[in-house]
Every structure is written in C-alpha cells, then in structure tokens.
Amino acid sequence: MCRFVCGNDGSINVRPPAVCPTIVMGQGRNPGLCHTPFVAQHELRINCRLHEIGTGDLAGAAETHGTCGALAQVELKQISKSFGATDVLHEISLSVPDREFTVLVGPSGCGKSTLLRIVAGLESASAGEILFDGRAVNELSPGQRNVAMVFQNYALYPHLSVASNIGFGLRRSKLSRTQKRAAILDVARLLEIEPLLSRRPSALSGGQRQRVAMGRAIIRDPDVFLFDEPLSNLDARLRMQMRAEIRALHRKLPTTTLYVTHDQIEAMTMADRVVVMNAGRIEQIGTPSEIYNSPRTKFVAGFIGMPSMNMIDARLEDGALAVGASRLALSSNWHAALAGHKDRNLVLGLRPEHLRLRTDSTGLPAVVDLVEPTGSETLIYLHHDALHLCARAAPETDLRTGAQVYLDLHLDRAVLFDAQSGLALPRPEPTFATSGELA
Amino acid sequence: MTRPARRARPATRLTSGALPWLLPALLMLGMFYLYPIAEALRLAFTDARLFDQSTSFSLASIAGVAGSATLGTILRNTLVYTVASVLGQLALGLFIALLVVRAERARLRGTLVLRTIVLAAWVIPAIANGIIWQLLLSEAPFGAINSALRLIGVSPVAWLSDPANAMTSAVIATIWQGTAYSMILLYAALKSIDPVLYEAAAIDDATAMERFWFITLPHMRPALLVNAILIKIMTLNMFDTILSLTGGGPGRATEVLSLFAYNTVFQSFELGRGAALAMLLLLISLLLTAALILLLPRGRR
Helix, strand or coil: CEEEEECCCCCEEEECHHHCCCCCECCCCCCCECCHHHHCCCCEEECCCCCCCCCEEECHHHHHHHHCCCCCCEEEEEEEEEECCEEEEEEEEEEECCCCEEEEECCCCCCHHHHHHHHHCCCCCCEEEEEECCEECCCCCHHHHCEEEECCCCCCCCCCCHHHHHHHHHCCCCCCHHHHHHHHHHHHHHHCCHHHCCCCHHHCCHHHHHHHHHHHHHCCCCCEEEEECCCCCCCHHHHHHHHHHHHHHHHHCCCEEEEEECCHHHHHHHCCEEEEEECCEEEEEECHHHHHHCCCEHHHHHHCCCCCCEEEEEEEECCEEEECCEEEECCHHHHHHCHHHCCCEEEEEECHHHEEEECCCCCEEEEEEEEEECCCCEEEEEEECCEEEEEEECCCCCCCCCCEEEEEECHHHCEEEECCCCEECCCCCCCHHHCCCCC | CHHHHHHCCHHHHHHHCCHHHHHHHHHHHHHHHHHHHHHHHHHHCECCECCECCCCECCHHHHHHHHCCCHHHHHHHHHHHHHHHHHHHHHHHHHHHHHHHHHHHCCCCCHHHHHHHHHHHHHCCHHHHHHHHHHHHCCCCCCHHHHHHHHCCCCCCCCCCCHHHHHHHHHHHHHHHHHHHHHHHHHHHHHCCCHHHHHHHHHCCCCHHHHHHHHHHHHHHHHHHHHHHHHHHHHHHCCHHHHHHCCCCCCCCCCCHHHHHHHHHHCCCCHHHHHHHHHHHHHHHHHHHHHHHHHCCCCCC
16 A cells, blocks of 8 residues: 655655555656665655546555556547658558557558657658547657657667666656666666676677667656567567567556557567558457457458468359359358348458368368478368368378368358458357357 | 689689789889888988989988978977868868758758769869969958958958968868868768667657767767878878968968978978978878777777
8 A cells, every 4th residue: 555645746756665666656657667776765756647646545556557647548530641642541540548559560561660650750640630648749749759669670879888778768857866777777677688788789689689679668658659560670589589578568567559560470469459551541450369350351361360361252142152163051140141242242261270171072172282281280272173272280180282182161250251342241140059060 | 524624724723812912902002102102211311402313311301300490380380280170171071961961851952962062172173272262362352251351341351461360261271172071971971870760869859969969979980080080191291272372371370291391392402301301291190090090999990
C-alpha cells in the first residue's frame, strides 16, 4: 500500500517511499521504471499528470499502473499520404488502445513504415488527424510528442558511449547526476547490458545494439513506443530471442506500442492486435488468431500463414462446390451462409493443415510433387489436375514424389472468398464436432 | 594438363612479387618528387646563385638564413596568415556545406548552382585571384569595396597600403578562394552521415545545436582534420595570391615564408638561401602535419 500525495505542480509524491518498490516512476505520465535504488534515499516523485486521482491509497502496483495518468491512446483519423503523384496511404483510420501492443504488418511498400513515421512526426500526413489521448498532435514536432522509436539500424549515436546513448533522453531532465546514473543503470540492468555501459556502439554486436536502442527509448518513459522493423537486421536465432524479450518487456512496462514488421511470425507472436496492410490500405485488424482463422480478405489469407493458404477456384452449384471436374459436398450449415452466392465464382481458401492425406481412395485424388520434411512436420506439395496444393502432414509421413494420394478437405474450416471482390463470405457458426469425417 | 603450361606464362609470374607493380609509381615519384627535394637539399648546402655556375659546398646559406633579421617577421607573418586562412576556410567551408546539405534536405532548388558558384572561385588561378582582389580592394576611385562603403557612408579603408590591414586582405582573398575546396570535402563527409541519426535525435527532442554537437561535429572530426592538413599545406605553399595582391608589402607586412623563398631566389638570385628556406618550409609543413595526424581518431591514421 502506498500513498499518493498530489503536488501543486501536478506531480505526485508516494509515501512511504520504501514500500513501493514496484511503483514506477518517470517523467511522463506512463508507468516508467522502478527506480528502486533511490526509492530508499529519496521521496518518490511521479510526474504523472494525475490531477484527476488526487490523494488516496492505491492497492498495489498493478492498480497503480491502471490508474496512473490518462490513457495514452493513439488514434489515426483518415490519414492519407502522397509523395508527389504517388499515393502511399489512403485514408487510414486506426485506434490503438492504451498499453496495447499493435503490430502493423504487410509486404514491403504497403505504407506501414510511412504510417509509423507519421505517428512519430518524422513525416507529415497529407490529410487526416493524429490524436494522442484525443489531442491532435499533427503540428507537434517528434520531440514534443513524447514518443520513443527504435529504428531498423538502431541509429545509436556512434560517438557516445552506451551509457550516454541511453542517457541522451535525460540530458534536459531535472534529475541530479547521480539520479541520472541510477536511472541509466536501472535500464541497463533491465536489458542486461550493464557490462557494456562504457563501450561505444561500434564495439557491440547486433543484438546488443538492439538492446541499447531499446534502452534509449525506455528511459524517456514515452507515451508511445514505436518500433520500425527492429529485428530485421538480426539473425534468425537472435530474432526469436528478441521477440520474446520485447514481449516480456512490454509486460513489465506496459506502454502503448506500434510495431512495424514485414515478418508475419513477429506479427503473430508479439501482437495483441495485428493490423494487416496492403497497398496503403488496412486489410484487416484483429487478434492474431482472428487474422489467421478468419481472414477478411483473400490478401490477408494469403499473406498470413506459412506456407500460404491454398486458394482453389470454385463455383457454388446446387449446394456443392465445383472444383474443376470434381464436386465437393458442403455440410448443411454452409448452405444458409451461402444462400446469396449461387452460381458465383468463388475462391476456396484452405490452410495446409486442413488438408488431410488418406490412403484409401475416398476424397480428392492428387499426385505428390514434392515432400519437404521440416522435422516437426512434413509439408507435402501436390497437384490435382491443374490445381496445386500444399498439405501439412505428420513428420513421419513417408511419401515419394509421384505417389497417388487422396485428400480429405476440412471444408468446415475453409474460408470462401468472392472471386471478384476478394472479400471473405460470411462463415457458418463453427461446428467442429460435425465434420464430414465423423458423420 | 594445361595448368603447368599456364603457370609458365610471364603474365602469371608477374603477380609473384610486388616490385613490378610498384616500379612505375616509384619511378614517377622518384623523378618528379624525390629527386627535386634531394636537389634542393643539396643546393641548401651550397652558396649557389641563380645565374652563377661556379658553386662550392658551404654552410653559408643556412647560416645566412638562420641569422637573418627578417626571418622572425617572416615566420610570424606565416603563422598569422596560415592559421587565419586555415581556420577561415574550415569554418566557411563547413558553413556552406551545412547550408547546401540543409537546402538539399528541404528539397530547395539551386543547390547545384550554389555549389558550382562556390567551386568557380577554386578554378581561378591564384595569380588571377590576387589580381581580382587587388581590383576589389583597390584604394583608387574604382575600387569596388571602397566604392560600396562610400555609398553607405563609410569612409574608405586602406585595405592594401596600411600594414595593419594588408594581412587581413591577404587572408580574405585566400579564404575566398580556398573555401570551395574545403566545402566540397566537408560536403562529402556531411553526406555520409546516416540521416536516421538526425531522426533519432528529432525524436529525442534535440535542438539544432545539440544535433550539431552530438552528431555532426564528432562525425566530421576526421574530415575536418584531413581537410585542415591539406589546406594547411596549400596555404603554407601559397605565394602567388600574395604576390599579385600585395607583393608581400607594404614593407614586409604580408611576406610569408614561401614568398620570401621566392623573392630570395628570383629577386636576390640567392639560390642556396632560397633552397635553405624551402627546406625550412618543408620541415614546418611536415611537423604540422604530424601534429594534426596525432589528433585523428585511432584506426584512421
């Protein structure tokens, strides 16, 4: 239990200082860092702009986080951007709730980095509004927006030591020299780069530079964290490790985060919410599982998932799907959902894991083209007439190129797209228990 | 089977040693650089006169130079002229380079024209540069700068005839011409700074001064030092601008070491003394260069 005492200047004092080791403090309104070293010596002051809270007891640090300050919510309203005659962003609207980890993902050139730079203030929007907590920040310089950004090549100041790099954001703060040093040490400890503090960035490995770049961002206790493809310069193993670390960091210091990547694995593993972008437009916003299981467009379905979703041209005829010369029966719960789409050209989207190989001769016949064992699973590429498919199979699957197999399509898990618009058709309520196999 | 035969070909054998590849350069450098220096060194130890064939080895020339009463004045002039010119060229060159880079970043038009105009000064021969500035600074009624001053009600300045102003005039003329070189060098160094660093600084709310201090200047240090070394050498060797601007006068007010050596040889015909002065100039130049190189960051030396 700690006590907050409001200062006249909008700052907050916490009493008694020693009992709140996890209370976070910093210059911004967000929970920043727990500066435990000087909790014992100094009275904690949190410049939280907590005017609305007043004096009172706070039950535990978690609640403190929850109530400390107003929301740092980012809202984009119809942001457009053009470079000369080229339109890069088309009326993007997006709301990032407080403390949420949102990942912008899309192929290169889709405008995701530009969008991030517009939020940072490094680029100005041609039209539209950027709101932080409902306050338009379009006219504010990047420094005034109180955002922190981690760049793809880290952009560490090459002539400053690691400590000075991390402490750069504190150079104008009113903290004493010892307090600054303690703050830098705290951040270094958090990121486990304490032994590197006196080094120059050029003497660091990629992963270490990455941490320093994050330290420089963290220490400023920003309202919004921006990451611009921060892991793309790391090797695969390190990337996997840093993925988990950035997530863990976000759990420790929950700050509104916008993270740009072209790597769908990063998007799927790190995001609270994923924003899939393509050609300057948002294709879909949703949790990773929504994006994966219920893609809203053909683009999202094809972009997310490795290997890609199988896309099969089909037509709806008499309650069945005509695929080439074959007809696939749809279970009855699809019928109602597809009532308005008779005789339309459709695309049947099926994830590789929803194709099952059978050796008895029922189902769609296909010929194996290529077998790719990856260790944990085996990918099987096959074709049925001119139709090329990929199926995920158990690792011990023993098949040769040219083998004749039969495919069981889990149509209940399929997504149907309108061939023209590329939009997904409404799906029936999931009824996994009544798959064709069991019936 | 073809391999041994191929190895015997002379073209392949050449790669075995470094000497054949170094030979052309060694010959050129030896003939056109090392030999003249050795010859000048030899002359310094003679009493040679320009139009006198009979010379004998002696220390008279060196002793004459060392004991000369004017040498102190000359060295002081050289110091003032070189330091002021080098600093002026570095500062002005950096300023214009920053201006050009800034203008390019803002996508302003005319940066190429600006760069070309600045460079135009550099392609003018130093003699011509001296004459141009003599016309500009002339105290006669047609003197451009004094005429301009008169228009705004300032009384004319004795740019070239007043010993107190003559050195300033010589430095201005030198800076004006040399700035282009310094600008191009520094411009290239500025362009090599990762622009993302400035973005990171913008996010860190750094002021223009902080960006310059923490990013631009440290990055420019090697370029500035190398630039300083090169400009220093060129300035120490510069005598033609001063020759045509003031001729070293009034009195000896603008007579620098290189001009003094020139005058000793071509006015007083004392070839031995001139060679001794040239050796002194070489020595000063080498020592200054060594001192500046020590300031370069490790690994760039």
